[in-house]
Amino acid sequence: MPMTTSDEATLKYDHLKQSSVIIGMSGGVDSSVASLLLKQQGFTVVGLSLVTHDRGMEAAADARAVCRRLGQELIVVDMRDSFQESIVHDFVDAWLAGLTPNPCVLCNPTVKFKTLIDTADRFGFRHIATGHYASVRRHPDSSRLALAKTDSGQKDQTYFLYRLQQEQLARIIFPLDGMSKPEVRRLAAEYGLEGEQGTALAEKPDSQDICFIPDQDYLGLLREEIVRRGLDDARKHLEPGPIVDVHGQIIGTHKGLLAYTIGQRKGFDVKTTERLFVIARHFSTNTLVVGPFEHVLKQTIQVKSVVYSGIGNFDEAQPVTARVRSSAQPAACRVFNNRDKSLTVRFDQPVASPAPGQSCVFYDRGLILAGGIITESAD
């Protein structure tokens, strides 16, 4: 009988754990190519498709086709019910509370990455992966983990991932780190990756908009949910009311306050000669206030529910940069700590329409330091 120490056995077992990975697969080109890259690097890859809404099954079918092609397993997790109860429910509540929620930001840590890690734990795998364009680095000073923009600098999805915790970041592999979208599409074409119907994934358009809302019609979803949940008080927020300018003059009729968010420019047929933006929604009087662009510029915002990544806390008046929406360039600002753990952020130059409910994410040279939810803004 060969002598095997328990240490050696653990070592072999560890090797298996280290070389296996659960990857989230959406059926799109990014996660498919990410999967391909992991396989090429010698990982044992198991795919995981999350079905969060009724139309998610076709996406899972495309993921299945890719897995078949790559010779890997695919697990499909149907979590429509729990997704409805958590993310969709909160999304609706936030809108009804006058906020402008960003469901993706919450879904990533609490649903998407959580399920990936839970599944990895069940398999005894150390790593999880996704097809995001992002990377995980260590902050040079704190040695904490932080998301970072990828070197390619082309596509950057870090904003949506800022709420991932240290334990989660420690287990993530982003195979697309450093790649550009065209490179990814080229690889997909080169390896002939295709979906269930034989459509080339290289040609598949990027996913966009909120995954659980068909046709970008979030208002339609709100309407349905208000009826389904019997939220009679909220019905009035779907009814037309006056649009007033900054002087209080009625200049038109809006189509329900829930159809608008701060900074919005379109969607109100109003007699005007200049560009007007939504500067406030008054739910008590069902009034929409609009005005010229300068009224939408804000220099100070309050941020709560902060998740710290690259740093454990801010120095007083620490100069950093922050983005108030995913597509914005980070803007210079200073951060002040409040007693209740919230932050006051003062931008060097005013930023356009930061909306309560949206996220403010702090960056330092491409590294995410922290991020939180905007609660209010001031001039």
Add this chain to the structure above:
RNA sequence: UGGGGUGUCGCCAAGCGGUAAGGCACGGGACUUUGACUCCCGCACGCGUAGGUUCAAAUCCUGCCACCCCAG
């Protein structure tokens, strides 16, 4: 029914005899794993109406209509 003024795209508005600027709104694209923003493209064979002058009129002339103002 005396005098004066104005009538150009849904809204505002250039044009002042040479063959309809522009802005807002709207529609369509691009961008985008949130709401938005932004960008690009489109948008009056016709200028209250009916005639007239002219090679040529939204632009000049006349009638009519509508609205506004001032007087009664």
